[in-house]
Amino acid sequence: MEIQQNKQNKAIVIWLFTGVAMIIVQVLLGGITRLTGSGLSITEWKPILGALPPMNEDAWKAAFEKYKEIAQYKYVNSHFELADFKWIYFWEWLHRNWARLIGVVFAVPFIYFIVKKKIDKSMINPMIVLFLLGGLQGLIGWVMVQSGLNEEDLYVSHIRLAIHFMAALGLLWYTLWFALKLSIPPQQTVSAPSLRKLSGWILGLLTLQLIYGAFMAGLHAALAASTWPTINGMWWPAGMFAQGGFLEDITHNQITIQFIHRGLAYLLTLLIAIWYIKSRVYPQLTAVRAIALLVVLLQVFLGVLTVMNSDVKIPLGFALAHQFTGMLLLMVMVWARYLTKK
Template sequence: MEMQQNKGNRAIVIWLFTGVVMIIVQVLLGGITRLTGSGLSITEWKPILGALPPMNEAAWQDAFAKYQEIGQAKVINSHFTLADFKWIYFWEWLHRNWARLIGIVFAIPFIYFIVKKKIHRSMINPMIVLFLLGGLQGAIGWIMVKSGLNEENLYVSHIRLAIHFIAALGLLWYTLWFALKLSVPPQNITPAPAARKLSSWILGLLVIQLIYGAFMAGLHAALAANTWPDINGMWWPEGMFPTGKFWDAVTHNKITIHFIHRGIAYLLTLLIAIWFLKTARLPRLAGVRMLALLTVLLQVFLGVLVLLNTRTAIPLGFALAHQFTGMALLMVMVWGRFLTCA
């Protein structure tokens, strides 16, 4: 993604970093939606008309009746009143409307920059890709929701949830990289092949870890083991491969997913500590390397807090902090990777 960098890009950089912040908020709203069980409350996908909530009592009753037809409402939330339904509806509505707002915030300034000829030709294609990724994310979100709109499934597919989550983080990564391209002076970039290679491996492993974080959330796998540092009193928990099928265990078995998520966390901490040491002689990375080390340590600490405070439900505050720190770690490592580009 080659493009020109100049002082006139200031407004575009602010616009892109605004997008980064809005995507972070959107992912956190997705976390709230998931943890409050709100994701299936809106049973229809209306990209335009869906921006408005039900406007009268009859419309609310109609929306509630449609929700009561699915398995989640019949099995888990059969006790719900209309007031209960309005509470979960709010979070899903806010999540969807924030996505619409992101689209507006990206589209209107883009048109303005085009008209005012503030966008260089080299930026056009990356921005088109940005819009396509945003649209794709919305479509993936609806495909995810549809997996739970039936009488058999009580929640959305955790696989589709992970795809939706990683697609959002891919959009975050792309937008951040785009903004860095336009805002970081070339003299601030230090070619460091060894550090760059290690950071690439870390980012790859981090993506896998974030996928497993989505699996943990989608399957409520924290409820399967709320002890630390052991897992229900064991280091190699029982029932890891109940069917003997490896792929099925690592993608669907709660205790196996739990074990993998913890293990990758420890491995990431070790690799980031090594990266921290390897970049000690790169003065331009002084801030980002320290931030990476502190963030990964905080992320592990918050993960432990989530586990130790999980009883019958996953604690919302700790879980959101854990999710936010995971995103922060991704952004810090993307920043570190960027600063060591050739």
């Protein structure tokens, strides 16, 4: 159904863009929980009561004892004292509570808009989809954490992490597209079928690249090779197909995953440069084309800095900046695709 634009949509647009900003923060908090190993620190899922952290020392000790029962504590963090546990607990608690806050920020204004009759029929179905995607993301997050609460797994599977990450980006993509439909009038778009097709290819490759970014984070694959432009001194690194099968190597082998992640980055940079050149004849695309080129170059630069400083430990600041620019690039290319019509 085509969404109708009108002047009364301003509050809804602000609401949606607020949601976009909050989803970005949530994804970055997810990155912190992964890189700090905090994701399994809270061993229970209490959607309402879980909003409060342990309120006294006995409650903290009880939570710590539950954490001691899982493999991550026994084989990775057995040296932890209560203060160490509180540190990782904080990041997972903040990640979960920010998700709760997003739910409130989406639900309360939605009810207000319904009561004030600011939402017309054309918006109902997209908003239902929006809430379903949000609920699905929360469910995936808990299933992912639950899968790691055992005596065998040291961390949550990087495959499940990638699913959780991409579900969040799917929600980000959908919310942004919805906001663009309400905020950009048709006369500001251009008829450019070839550019639209190219942006589609770029978004497809970027989706694959972001999946491999999640694999990189989930497996700490940057630690396998902290050199650039070569990988451990080789353009075609040794050990890329040593896991016993092609599918196994491209999804579990650290060196192979880093090789693919780098290769996709170079390919995306080339395609965006081509898109930049081809879009120069459309004045409506001046802003988005400049931002797209700038962001992809910054993204590659931050990726290089992250890898080159990952000889012992992945640098949290560079990694988060790299993740942020990846999301920013996704949003810019969604914006670019929206501005080009068939």
